[in-house]
Amino acid sequence: MFLNLLYVGYEGESGMLSNLTTSEAFFMIIVVSIAGMIVQWRLNSVMSKYSKVPMPTGMTGAEVAELMLRSNGITDVAVTHTGGYLTDHYDPRSKTVNLSDSVYNSRSIAAAAVACHECGHALQHAQGYGPLRMRSALVPLVQFSSQAAMWLIIIGLIMTASSGSQTLCWVGVGLMCVSALFSIITLPVEYNASNRALAWLESSGLLVDEELSGAKTSLRWAARTYLVSALSAIASILYYVALINGRSRD
Template structure:
């Protein structure tokens, strides 16, 4: 969705999607917003990769692997029914509530670094959220179906609306596409407390259960903080895109 969002944004900058061409001053503002959309998430991604790479070289003193820690956390919370699976990829870790599975990637599963253990504990935090019926995670789950539709098709509706802009149906389609993109932004807003809460649960568990030494917890914290900032950056970028869309319609 994010890549397509940038593609549509680029087309907006180089064309007259809404029946006008920006003056030099307005074009400069749109260009700055477009650059911000690219740079902010890029910085966040570079930061999380660099932070994870740094603390991937720091092994925990107990010699536990991330999947072992995940099993310990799940069992200590009575979640014996939740499985742990190894999946391919780099930081593609996630909890699947529909299958009750915590999936850990190549860079996490079987690894003994404090970075890997922090990520595994974070995903277990999501499992605990579902088990406890944590409000924001329940709302997020309910929003998933409509968000999937909106994130996949909002730009198609926008393009069709622009093509048919000379007809009566064009403008309503443009507004519909913006509403669909706004739904994606709402989903991202709801996601933030879920991510921060999962990280908070992870860090408290790692410290309380003595899984990591006191000196190791801050390392895991830095990894999880960097990961959380990617969600913040993505939200900021999407809000900028939404602003661009609204400004474009207003100009029209």
């Protein structure tokens, strides 16, 4: 749907994306936000459903993670416990797979799916997976650009009104593009980690049939949250481009 909107925007009167109005771009942001809420709601309900389905082997998320790492020849990554909900992550600096309360000690297939997904990131790191390296390289730049972009655009819009110069605005948009690029590079990283997790869960024989498809469903909905983030970043850029162009036409 979002892509259709993009296409409509692109094929508008003069065929220029820059002709998109602020209200059209704002509508895109609303659509993406609603999609985001639906995805989050589905993710919560899917996770809640499969966190009640026990692992056939009775293993905890932490035990499954240990087994996946060791059976892939990774011995220098530790599996640790971290607080919070959906805070599971792999930390490449400390080489730790951090599993949250609902995953570490849980003996459910949702916990196994999440644990293996994080181990998928550890495997990517060990094998020097390209998109992960690119994503890690962008982290310091994104921390700066996400903070600075909004301020530059606000000050830039004031300057546009007074002096007509749009330079600062476009620098701000450029920084927003860095954040959007980060969200886009995150997609192959996340989908690949899930694919590694599911391939291992299947080949190890830990999950079969319905349990395996439950793990697939859980990870598929988790991945969609990253897709929404990327679309949201693109929609925000289109909105500010329309806003800056609109100001200059006034």
